[in-house]
Amino acid sequence: MQPFRVVTFNIQYSLGADGRYDLGRSLEAVRGADVICLQEVERNWRRTEMADQPSLIEALMPDRYCVYGPMLDVDASSATAGTVTNRRRQFGQMTLSRWPIVSSRVVLLPKTDTGDAPNAWCGALETVIATPDGPVRVVNVHLTDITETNRMTQVWALVHLLATAPVEGGAWNGAATDPGEREHWQFDDPAPPMPEAAVVVGDFNDVPESGVVNVMTRAGFRDAWNPATATSPGWVTFKTNPAQGTFDDMRIDFVFVNDEIDVIDANIDVDCDASDHQPVWATLRLN
Numbered sequence: 001m002q003p004f005r006v007v008t009f010n011i012q013y014s015l016g017a018d019g020r021y022d023l024g025r026s027l028e029a030v031r032g033a034d035v036i037c038l039q040e041v042e043r044n045w046r047r048t049e050m051a052d053q054p055s056l057i058e059a060l061m062p063d064r065y066c067v068y069g070p071m072l073d074v075d076a077s078s079a080t081a082g083t084v085t086n087r088r089r090q091f092g093q094m095t096l097s098r099w100p101i102v103s104s105r106v107v108l109l110p111k112t113d114t115g116d117a118p119n120a121w122c123g124a125l126e127t128v129i130a131t132p133d134g135p136v137r138v139v140n141v142h143l144t145d146i147t148e149t150n151r152m153t154q155v156w157a158l159v160h161l162l163a164t165a166p167v168e169g170g171a172w173n174g175a176a177t178d179p180g181e182r183e184h185w186q187f188d189d190p191a192p193p194m195p196e197a198a199v200v201v202g203d204f205n206d207v208p209e210s211g212v213v214n215v216m217t218r219a220g221f222r223d224a225w226n227p228a229t230a231t232s233p234g235w236v237t238f239k240t241n242p243a244q245g246t247f248d249d250m251r252i253d254f255v256f257v258n259d260e261i262d263v264i265d266a267n268i269d270v271d272c273d274a275s276d277h278q279p280v281w282a283t284l285r286l287n
Helices: 023-028 053-060 148-168 179-185 211-218
Strands: 004-010 035-043 065-075 078-080 083-085 088-097 101-109 122-131 134-142 198-203 253-257 261-268 280-286
Touching: 004 134, 004 198, 004 253, 023 053, 035 053, 035 134, 035 198, 053 065, 053 088, 065 101, 088 101, 088 122, 088 134, 101 148, 122 148, 134 148, 148 198, 148 211, 211 253, 253 261, 253 280
Parallel strands: 004 035, 134 198
Antiparallel strands: 004 280, 035 088, 065 088, 065 122, 078 083, 101 122, 122 134, 198 253, 261 280
16 A cells, blocks of 8 residues: 655644745645645635635645635625625635545534634535545544634534444435436546545644543544654644743644554654644555
8 A cells, every 4th residue: 555645734824933924835834745734724814915825725736636615604795886796705624635536525513602702613624535545535624722612512523424424425326327317417427435544634722631632532533643653753733822822832733543544654843934833744554
């Protein structure tokens, strides 16, 4: 089986540690991976000058298959003299792959109304990627940073999705028999699979000793990074940042795998300064 490299990176909408927005710098930090999972990718926000970051990422990574999954989608339109310019303000995850992404879906996770504390829809971008050795489910996750209670409801919903997806099957199944129906639905195309092999990555906004990570572990998912498999000594994925209310170094970004996946090695790029998070890398293999 051929190893493949996965990286997860919360790019903080391209805002680096130096206070500069630089989407190209964010991508250069992870360009070498076979599968790239980004969080906090946005479209039509004033802070990034209404940039369409998903389109810009596609243009900067023309050799990759790409899927964008907006978790937050609200109006950003304008109207002048009776003409509406339709725009959506979006915020979510993006997955890029060297190999075709045969299916994808956005799954919103439970949200709690936290009153004056800002809290937005969060979720998972599930993709099925046709690696050379077979299909792999890659789930790109971003959980809320507001309350542990809300994160726990989200991770329980996530593990339910992970458990039931193979039972549901792919995006469609079966075949049309009527010639007109086949042409209409294009059911002559191969039906996308929903494999057992799963990689779950992203910003979980909680530490290894938390209840959130414990739920993932009890559901049969292994943390790819540990001192035995790490190829670099660094362990921090979110550094002390008093401006954001963080006063300790933490590891809150993860690559989890199930029993269908072997972990060859993993490391955290602690020198990257393209975001307030650090990229987490793992070399994996279907077993």
